[in-house]
Amino acid sequence: MTRPYTTAVAACGLHKRFLIKESGQTVHAVTDVSLDVQAGSLTALVGPDGAGKTTLLRMMAGLMKADEGQLHVLGIDVAADPQAVQDRISYMPQRFGLYEDLSVQENLDLYADLHGVPQAMRLKRYARLLEMTNLTRFTARLAGKLSGGMKQKLGLACTLVRLPELLLLDEPTVGVDPLSRRELWEIVQQMIDDEQLTVLVSTAYLDEAERCAKVFVLHEGKLVAQGTPAEIRHHARNLCFVATPPQDQPPRFLQTRLLDNTENVIDAVPQGGAVRFIRRPGSDQRHLDAMLDGAPVTAVEERLEDGFMTLLSKQYVADPLDATARETAVHPKVVASERQGEGEDYAGDVIIEVRDLVRKFGDFTAVDHISFSVRRGEIFGLLGPNGAGKTTTFRMLCGLLPASGGFLQVAGVNLHHARAIARRKIGYVSQKFALYGDLTVMENLEFFGSAYGLSGERLRERIGIVTRQFGLKDKEKSPSKQLPGGYKQRLAMAVGLLHEPDILFLDEPTSGTDPQRRREFWRRIAALSEVGTTIVITTHFMEEAEYCDRIVIQDAGKLLALGTPREVRTQAGGKDSRLNMEEAFISIVEQGRRRDSEMAAREIVP
Incomplete structure (x- = not known):
């Protein structure tokens, strides 16, 4: 393709401000941003939540x-001419x-009509x-019946139904x-290779940005760095290490100690049963050694995410984990013992028991005879591809969906008979945070507290505890729709824990969240687990599976793997496996699908 331009996007000194009517405050979404995007690249x-990425893209799209x-x-x-741009991108x-x-x-036909794609081009374009x-x-198939991954691929296909010059x-x-x-990235790369398409992508996944020729790092509307992935990685050069805790100790314990040591550590994250961390330049080695507590340490090559976290550490200071997260949380084991005195029957330490669980939608079996149990105080992960049945399983565990068959007991209650009673013993945080945007933080807490049956002094006491626990004291009068993403997440967690549930269910709570916010979130989850709260979580960030005590991997409604992260990695790659959790996940799912294909082929052959 011959282009009359070599620079697909040229921005110089861009500013974008928004006036918040309710508060009269002005938000500086983009401040003095200058950048160039080369054609064909x-x-x-990348950047934290609220960095200005979406605002920039919307300005570029006219x-x-x-x-x-x-x-x-x-x-x-x-x-001067936004329509001329929209006709070509x-x-x-x-x-x-x-x-x-x-x-x-x-859907394809509709978007082809909207973009004026000639009939002569459509068949060939559709087929490709x-x-x-x-x-x-x-x-x-109706779009509403597709899995999440298939919907995203259809969305991309509709976006590409014409031949854009910029995506x-x-x-x-x-x-x-x-x-x-x-698969999505394979599609994008194929379009770049075959059609010399220019692609500009915002992403919360730093491994995706590693694929790119150039990376722009944004923070609070400002461009703080730009360069190739290698140039961004260089900011963390000679600062990256991996520490290996004892096999019987979840990596999150060592990670929490390192993250709390902010004077010496920039970042720490579980990785393959160990903890990857970034030393702060000039750190105190003796203090760091005390935090490591004898764990073997190996220097490793820096990644783009390490460079990103190092850069952002100069712009942003993480909130220290509030001591009241441990001091004020009610210990569920104590609550359980009190309830046992009232006649409730808890089977040992098992708080969730699932046996031969089935869920059908007409002739379709979404969950196919799966069995597992969850112990009190565990962090338990439900993983699986889009359409695997994990969301259906999750909704049945929460009491939001009845099972078609099997046995399901949650917090001592058989969900087949008493879903309403069980729901009073659980907290739930959805991916989209079910908050009332026009209500303030305090009004949301008061409303949900009343819905949970709290009132008077007890409600005020619990609100005081969770606002301290989640650092919301200075946000109590703010409408929740005006909160940054990280604070919305905190408020949703506070709401879910108001009534001191035995179990907290978290449905992809960090979806689309930047690495810094994910670390903060998991520090709070780890603190809740330490005082005995049972956590059940779904996630597509495979690094987060490393925080879990045990995980389940499902596909096509069937259970493919169950065990500790170490056991699951071993199942995927053998005893000497060095797979990370994402590689293990992909391996296990692909192995399961091959087995199903082979079985189906054997059934067809007479």
């Missing part, structure tokens, strides 16, 4: 006008607008997109499992 925008500065896309002044926002009551084919996305067999992707893999994420 794959480029990434959907929003800059308050100051110059912005040219494909050589066109966006402010494609933009896939975080919540792409599929029509769920239309089929896959009807359906083949790349592996949706050829599903053209008649803008706003976190296209949020809420997508590792297998689907890999």
Whole structure:
């Protein structure tokens, strides 16, 4: 393709401000940003929540006008002629607008009509997109009946139904499992290779940004760094190490000690049964050795995420974990012993028991005779590809969906007979945080507390505890819709724990969240676990499986793996396996699908 331009996007001194009517405050979403995106390249925008990534993409797409500065896309002044830009680019926002009551084919036809794609081009274009996305067999299926990963692939296909010169992707893999994420990136790379497409992507996954020719790092609306992945990695050069705790100790304990040692450690994250950490330059070796408590340490090569965390550490200071997270939490074991005195029957330390659980939707079996148990105080992970049945399992455990068959007992209550009673003993935090946006933090807490049956002095006491526990004291009068993503997450957690549940269910609570916020979130989860709260969590960030005591991997409604992260990695790759959890997850799912294919083939052969 011959282009009349070499720079696909040229921004100089961009500013974008928003006035919050309720408070009268002005939010500086983008401040003095200047950047160039080369034509034919794959480029990434990365940064914490609220960094300005989406605002920048929307300005580039001509959907929003800059308050100051110059912005040219494909050589066109966006402010002067946004329609000319929109006629030549494609933009896939975080919540792409599929029509769920239309089929896959009807969605493609609709977007082809909207973009004026000539009939002569459509058949060839459809065939290519359906083949790349592996949706050829599903053209008649309603979009609403697709799994999350398939919806994202259909959204990408609709975005590419015409031949754009520039593709803008706003976190296209949020809420997508590792297998689907890999497939989405294969599609994007194929378009770049075959059609010399220019792609600019914002992402919360730093391993995705590693693929890019150039990375722009944003923080609070400002561009704080730019360069190749190697140049961003260089910020953490000679600062990265892996420490291996004893095999009988979950890595999260060592990680928490390191993260709390902010004077000497920039970042720490579980990795393959060990803990990867970044030393702060000039750190106190004796103090660090005391935190490591004899754990063997090996120097490792820096990654893009390490460079990112090092850069952001100069811009941002994580909130220290509030001591009241441990001091004020009610110990569920104490609560359980009190309840036992009232006649409730708890079977030892098992707080969730699942035997031969089945859920059918008509002729379709979403969950197929799975069995496992969860012990009190465990962090238990439910993992699986989109459409694997884990969300259905999760909803049955929460009492939100009845089982079609099998035995399910939660917090001493048989859910077949008493789902309403069980729900009073659990807390639930959904991916989209079910908060009332027009209510303040305090009003949300008061409303949900009343819904849980709390009132008077007891309600005020619990609100005081959770606001301290989750660092919400200075936000009590803020409408929840105005809160940054990290604070919304904290408020959702506070609401879920108001009534002191035995079990806290978390449904992809860190989806789309940047690495810093994920670390903060898990420090709080680890603190809750230490005082005995049982945590059941679904996630697509495979690093988060390393925080769990045990995990389940499901696919096609069946249980493929159950055990500690170490046991699951061993199942995937053998005793000497050095797989990380994402590699183990993909291996186990692919092994399961091969077995199913082989069995199906044997049944067909007479």
